[in-house]
Amino acid sequence: MQVYMDIVLRAFVAMIMLLLIAKILGKQTLSNLTFHDFVTGIILGSIAANLAFNKQLHSSYMILALIVVTVTSFLLSxxxxxxxKMRSWISGSPTVLIEDGKILEQNMKKVRYSLDSLDQALREKEIFNLEVxxxxxxxxNGxxxxxxxxxxQYVTRKDLKLLSVPQSFPVELIMDGIMLADNLKDNGLTQEWLENELRRKGKQISDVFYGVRGTQQQLIFDYYEDGIKKPIDKE
Known part of the structure; x- marks a missing residue:
């Protein structure tokens, strides 16, 4: 029983340590990885796994190793x-693969990037013709x-000389049937205003799964009762 409790405790400590490290290193560790982020992630994962399950290694050694790697990664950042110059060495630098519709074979070889990978990357951006x-x-980050x-390229409103409409950042008002009071307060809105808007639609806050004020100040509500009799997909 003691063995299982020890593993549970070590795994819990490893998880908490990784969460703290992720907070320290920032959101970059969660995005597409650079060389530096990739190496850091592998090392941290290996150390955390040993901390959780390798009883032959003292937990204090693993925690010390996590701290050293975290500090080193932070300093490199x-x-x-x-x-x-150091940023280029630590994280790498961009490489031009196509110029004026022509594939740069030498650059492709330099970074060991295949034609299949290039074709896939272009298709993911809805590009099927190289001449585009x-x-x-x-x-x-790859x-x-x-x-x-x-x-x-797509035509923009500026190209057509159309009047641009000011936009604002969307404001979430309700999530899971709960009013987000701080969001309302920060944007000069009140609970009374929100309830009045919902009352016009014959609804109340608890009826709303998700509510947001959009970029054009429009109110968008998704209700728990959607009124869809036969959903296309139902889990």
Whole structure:
């Protein structure tokens, strides 16, 4: 019984340590990984696994190792922010794969990027013809950014000289039937106003699964009772 309790405790400590480390290192660790983030993630995962399940290694050693890796990773991030040269070495640098619709074979070989991977990356951006592409760049995080040639780019309101409508950031008002009082207060809204808006629709706050004020100040509500008699997909 003591063995199981020890494993539970070590696993719990490992989980808490990783959560704290993720908070310290920031949101970058959750996004598409650079070289630095990838290496850090593997090392932290290995140490945490040993902390949780390897009883031959003292837990204090593993915690110390986690702290050392975290501090080292944090310092490397700070150095990368201060020095462009070091940032390029730590995280890598973008590589141009396509220029003016022409594939740069030497760059492809340099980063060991295959044609199949390039085709897939372009298809994911709804590009099936190479001639559409002005530039394609392999970013530090492994994603491919694409700039289409002007004749293939979408027309914007500015191109058509149309009047632009001001937009605001969406404000969540209700989640899971609970009013988000802080969001209302921060945006100069009141519970009375929200209840009046819902009353016009014959609803109350507890009827709403999700409510938000959109970018055009419009109110959007999703109710628990959607009125869909035969859902296409039902779990």
């Amino acid at each position: 700070v150095i990368a922010l201060k020095s462009r 592409v002005e530039y394609a760049v392999l970013e530090d 994603m491919v950014s694409v700039l289409k040639k002007q004749e293939y």
